[in-house]
Amino acid sequence: MSARVVAFANVKGGCAKTLSSTSTAAAFAERGLKVCVIDLDPQHGVSTVLGIAVDPNRTIGEAILGQVTLAEIAVETPWGFSVIPATRNLNLAAAMLTGNRMIQWQTVLRELIEEAGDTFEIVILDTPPGGDGTLISLGINAADDLVIVAVPDLAPMEHAKETLDLAGLAKGPRGFNRDLNVVGCLRTMAQPLTKAYRNSTALAEALGVPILPIEIPYSTTARDAALDLQPILTYAPTNAVSTAYRALAGFLLGESVEATEIVEAVA
Numbered sequence: 001m002s003a004r005v006v007a008f009a010n011v012k013g014g015c016a017k018t019l020s021s022t023s024t025a026a027a028f029a030e031r032g033l034k035v036c037v038i039d040l041d042p043q044h045g046v047s048t049v050l051g052i053a054v055d056p057n058r059t060i061g062e063a064i065l066g067q068v069t070l071a072e073i074a075v076e077t078p079w080g081f082s083v084i085p086a087t088r089n090l091n092l093a094a095a096m097l098t099g100n101r102m103i104q105w106q107t108v109l110r111e112l113i114e115e116a117g118d119t120f121e122i123v124i125l126d127t128p129p130g131g132d133g134t135l136i137s138l139g140i141n142a143a144d145d146l147v148i149v150a151v152p153d154l155a156p157m158e159h160a161k162e163t164l165d166l167a168g169l170a171k172g173p174r175g176f177n178r179d180l181n182v183v184g185c186l187r188t189m190a191q192p193l194t195k196a197y198r199n200s201t202a203l204a205e206a207l208g209v210p211i212l213p214i215e216i217p218y219s220t221t222a223r224d225a226a227l228d229l230q231p232i233l234t235y236a237p238t239n240a241v242s243t244a245y246r247a248l249a250g251f252l253l254g255e256s257v258e259a260t261e262i263v264e265a266v267a
Contacts, residue, residue, distance in 0.1 A: 002113055003036070003120040006252060007143035008186075009136055011166070012159035013129035015149045016188035018045035019222055019232070020248075021126035023241070026231040027249035028122050029080030036074055036120040038109075039086035040135045041128035047085040050077060051229030054085040061086065061093030064108050064138070070116045079231055082120075094134040105134075106176045110142035133166075140167055141176040145252060148185045148209070152200040160185050161207040186248065187215040213257050216244045 006024070008017045021037050028035045038060055039046035047054050058073040063084065074082040097105045113123055127139035140146060146167050150160040164185075170177040185204065191197055204211055217240050225235035233242045251257050 002117060003034075003123040004145070005110075005113055005123045005125065005143045006145045006147060007125040007127055007139045008147050008149050009125075009127040009139060009166075010149050010156065010159055010163050011130050011136065012150075012156050015129075015151050015156055016216065016222075017041075017129075017149045018049060018126050019226070020147070020149050020186060020188065020216070020245070021124050022046060022050060022231050023233055023245035024249055024252070025081040025122075025124050026079050026233040027246045028124075030233070030246070031249070031253075034119070034121040035081035035124065036070070036084060036122070037081060037124045037126060038070075038084040039126050040090070040109075040139050041086060041126060042088050042090040042131075042135075043128070044086045044088070044090075046083055046126050047075075049226040049229065050083065050231070052077065052083055052085060054087060056087050056089065058085075059087050059090070060084050061090040063112055064097050065093055070112050071119045074119070079234055090135065091131070094132075094138075098134055104176075106137060106141050109138040110177075113142060136163075136166065137170075140170045140180065143177065143180060145181045145183050147183045147212075147248075147252075149188055150185055150200075150209075151189050152187045152191070152194075152197040152215075154196070154200055154203055157185075157200045157203045157207065157209060160204070160209050164209055182210070183252065184210040184212040186212050189218045190215040191218045212248075212251070214244055214247050214251055216241055 008020045025035045025037045062068045125139040127136045148160050148163050150156040219241045221236045225232040
């Protein structure tokens with residue numbers, strides 16, 4: 001049985017996709033699940049913020065080209081989850097992949113995850129912003145659940161709609177992931193008392209972007225955790241950001257979100 005795949009995405013950068021990927025992975029790992037984070041970003045944010053030493057010949061780039069399997073290159077971390085790292089050469093690997101007319105490149109990542117079988121129970125995809133669309137498409141096409149990540153401001157919310165449209169294409173009659181579940185938009189670095197927050201909420205409603213009942217509050221502690229090369233859930237277990245990501249993990253597993261959890265997360 002293959003893993004459940006959760007993708008964090010927005011075509012805009014700077015929305016805390018990597019924070020969301022690693023924090024949610026840590027939250028799933030706390031529950032005893034076998035979790036793997038796949039870094040699909042050539043800026044290799046996952047290995048950077050976690051301080052993982054990367055073998056340049058054992059990355060997701062080599063995997064999508066069929067040179068290694070995911071199980072072979074998964075790097076175990078001290079926090080109970082593993083990582084498939086990336087390097088800047090991932091852009092070149094993606095170009096080589098799309099240039100191979102002998103394969104259907106759009107589903108390569110999904111097939112790799114299926115081949116891993118029960119090695120992982122949860123796979124989290126940290127997708128890149130923009131680019132030529134290849135890598136974010138690989139992620140969306142491989143996902144069971146898509147979480148769109150956006151800072152509560154006008155431009156990120158407009159890009160959230162663009163990401164939602166990409167998901168619509170994947171689910172469409174000519175798409176490669178008709179069973180994709182769009183979970184909704186996770187607002188990060190949220191400051192509910194600001195005008196930007198209020199305006200982006202109105203814009204999301206106008207654009208038809210579904211907002212999740214959980215949001216991640218603004219906190220300098222998240223940055224401190226990255227500088228300390230560990231997930232915020234272990235760096236500051238009781239911080240509101242940690243509480244919110246634990247609630248998100250539960251939500252993704254089908255648990256109801258208690259009103260007290262939401263209040264604590266945005267406090």
